[in-house]
Amino acid sequence: xxxxxxxxxxxxxxxxxxxxxxxxxxxxxxxxxxxxxxxxxxxxxxxxxxxxxxxxxxxxxxxxxxxxxxxxxxxxxxxxxxxxxxxxxxxxxxxxxxxxxxxxxxxxxxxxxxxxxxxxxxxxxxxxxxxxxxxxxxxxxxxxxxxxxxxxxxxxxxxxxxxxxxxxxxxxxxxxxxxxxxxxxxxxxxxxxxxxxxxxxxxxxxxxxxxxxxxxxxxxxxxxxxxxxxxxxxxxxxxxxxxxxxxxxxxxxxxx
Amino acid sequence: xxxxxxxxxxxxxxxxxxxxxxxxxxxxxxxxxxxxxxxxxxxxxxxxxxxxxxxxxxxxxxxxxxxxxxxxxxxxxxxxxxxxxxxxxxxxxxxxxxxxxxxxxxxxxxxxxxxxxxxxxxxxxxxxxxxxxxxxxxxxxxxxxxxxxxxxxxxxxxxxxxxxxxxxxxxxxxxxxxxx
Numbered sequence: 359x360x361x362x363x364x365x366x367x368x369x370x371x372x373x374x375x376x377x378x379x380x381x382x383x384x385x386x387x388x389x390x391x392x393x394x395x396x397x398x399x400x401x402x403x404x405x406x407x408x409x410x411x412x413x414x415x416x417x418x419x420x421x422x423x424x425x426x427x428x429x430x431x432x433x434x435x436x437x438x439x440x441x442x443x444x445x446x447x448x449x450x451x452x453x454x455x456x457x458x459x460x461x462x463x464x465x466x467x468x469x470x471x472x473x474x475x476x477x478x479x480x481x482x483x484x485x486x487x488x489x490x491x492x493x494x495x496x497x498x499x500x501x502x503x504x505x506x507x508x509x510x511x512x513x514x515x516x517x518x519x520x521x522x523x524x525x526x527x528x529x530x531x532x533x534x535x536x537x538x539x540x541x542x543x544x545x546x547x548x549x550x551x552x553x554x555x556x557x558x559x560x561x562x563x564x565x566x567x568x569x570x571x572x573x574x575x576x577x578x579x580x581x582x583x584x585x586x587x588x589x590x591x592x593x594x595x596x597x598x599x600x601x602x603x604x605x606x607x608x609x610x611x612x613x614x
Numbered sequence: 615x616x617x618x619x620x621x622x623x624x625x626x627x628x629x630x631x632x633x634x635x636x637x638x639x640x641x642x643x644x645x646x647x648x649x650x651x652x653x654x655x656x657x658x659x660x661x662x663x664x665x666x667x668x669x670x671x672x673x674x675x676x677x678x679x680x681x682x683x684x685x686x687x688x689x690x691x692x693x694x695x696x697x698x699x700x701x702x703x704x705x706x707x708x709x710x711x712x713x714x715x716x717x718x719x720x721x722x723x724x725x726x727x728x729x730x731x732x733x734x735x736x737x738x739x740x741x742x743x744x745x746x747x748x749x750x751x752x753x754x755x756x757x758x759x760x761x762x763x764x765x766x767x768x769x770x771x772x773x774x775x776x777x778x779x780x781x782x783x784x785x786x787x788x789x790x791x792x793x794x
Contacts (some may be wrong), residue, residue, distance in 0.1 A: 435730060475727050478781060479711040485779045486707055486714075486770055493771035494699055495688035496673065498680055499634055 385421045385440065389413060396422075400443040403450055410451045419444060517597045517604055525604040526583050529566045533576040548585060555585040556608065559595055563607030622646065622656045623663065626679075630660075636678025636768070676767035677774060700742065709735035710744060714766070715781055718748050718759035736760065744769060 385396040391412030392399055399418075402408040422440055453462040558569055570582045586606055589595035596609050625646055629637060643650045657679055661672045673682045683691050702710070709732050712724045724732045739745045740760075748761035767774065 475729075476708050476712070479708065479715065479727075481779050482711040482715060482781045483704070483707045486711060487702070489771040490702055490769070492685065493769060495685040496682045496771065497688070497691045497695065497697075498682050499631070 385418060385425060387413070387418055396440060396443055400447065403447055410447065410454055415444070415447055415451060418447075517599055521599060521604050522587075522597070525566045526579070529570060529579050529583065530576055532567060532572075532574075533579045534573045535575075546581075548581075548588065551581050552585045552589055555582060556589060556594060559589075559606060559608035561608050561610065563596075563598070563600075563605040565603050565605060569606060622648065622652070623660045626653065626656045627660055630672060630679055630681045633680060636676045636680040638678040642679065674773045675771060676764050706735050706738060710739055710762075710766070711781075713739070713745050713760050714762050714775065714778060717761040718751075719761075720751055720757040720759055722757065724760075 387394060387396060387399050389412070392402070392408055394402075396418065399408070399413065403410055422444060425440075426437060555569075558571075566583070566586070570579060574582075586595060586597075590597055590606075594609050595606055597604060597606050599605070626642065629642065629645060639650050639653055642653045646653060646656075648656075657672050664671055669684055669687050670681050671684055672679050675682075708728055709724055712727050713719055716723060716727070721732060721736050724736065736745070740747075743763055743765040745760045745766065746763050747758050749759045750756040751759050762775070766772075772778070
């Protein structure tokens with residue numbers, strides 16, 4: 359019924375659609391009553407040209423989820439546009455199918471956005487890019503002003519983001535399900551949590567799973583992981599690979 | 615006149631050598647107690663001298679003069695410094711270009727040009743110091759106005775906004791920009 363076409367349009371190839379300026383991913387909808395793209399289905403429904411009762415939406419939603427799960431180059435704008443279109447279609451269909459005496463309200467129709475005029479700036483963008491490339495080949499005395507404060511310390515370089523993500527994934531797999539508790543205690547700030555993590559870190563180092571005290575929830579796992587990243591950035595913790603394992607340790611501080 | 619001033623070129627070189635940011639022409643003139651035109655002559659002489667026997671050059675950037683390594687030594691210096699180059703994606707460049715050309719400009723004006731939400735782009739560019747709040751627009755809600763910074767000029771290898779290519783007939787000579 360619904361399938362994902364190959365090839366996601368790049369930003370520069372996007373056209374203005376009825377959904378706005380960003381085309382949704384190329385999800386094809388095939389069925390006895392309708393055959394075409396998600397964008398076309400949306401337009402037809404919005405313009406009251408098609409009866410949604412003959413168009414099953416579950417396969418379209420599945421194709422969308424499949425797109426999110428399998429496509430390596432999906433972008434947030436396109437995904438959000440498709441989600442908005444799907445939610446619109448589902449709401450319209452719900453009003454058709456649900457037995458309610460209430461009349462269908464006027465759903466908020468997407469406002470047609472103005473056409474982008476960024477092409478006016480193409481020359482400027484090309485010029486900025488060119489200048490930026492040249493600038494990257496020039497070095498000046500003193501601290502480079504564009505050091506990103508959120509970049510991890512250089513020592514973390516041998517450990518890739520994938521290594522960190524894998525270590526975090528392994529930790530999350532062991533997390534206990536979150537039980538609802540009414541908020542009674544004051545929420546701990548990240549800096550407070552960082553102090554806690556710093557105390558738990560040894561100079562020898564250990565894996566994330568050995569570091570976080572058991573049992574822990576997914577939220578606690580996230581707090582521990584974020585705190586570690588921040589400590590690495592501040593050069594108070596270090597991370598290295600030991601075989602397949604990512605090992606976190608307390609950074610040696612030079613004696614004053 | 616410049617030949618009458620003892621070691622002016624050397625004095626300019628000394629100041630630029632220790633400076634960690636571009637040194638403006640008026641400041642150099644004030645420091646050396648000579649007219650700005652003489653400083654410009656001195657910088658040109660210094661650059662000519664450096665061109666023969668040095669890996670550095672005097673660059674006119676971000677409204678001032680600064681010593682920089684020559685591009686041909688970039689690979690070597692990169693291997694030594696291991697700089698963290700920040701990527702400027704197409705969407706960030708779009709926002710940056712619109713702010714540069716339309717400044718002072720509000721976020722919604724940027725979004726009107728791009729026809730997509732641009733809050734992320736604005737936030738990232740502010741965090742990177744390439745744009746900043748320059749005031750409030752006198753319209754309902756008094757939205758924030760954004761403009762480019764001196765960091766923008768420095769990072770994009772510009773001396774001033776007039777070096778940007780002409781788009782929409784924008785005349786930057788009329789733009790008085792606070793780049794402090």
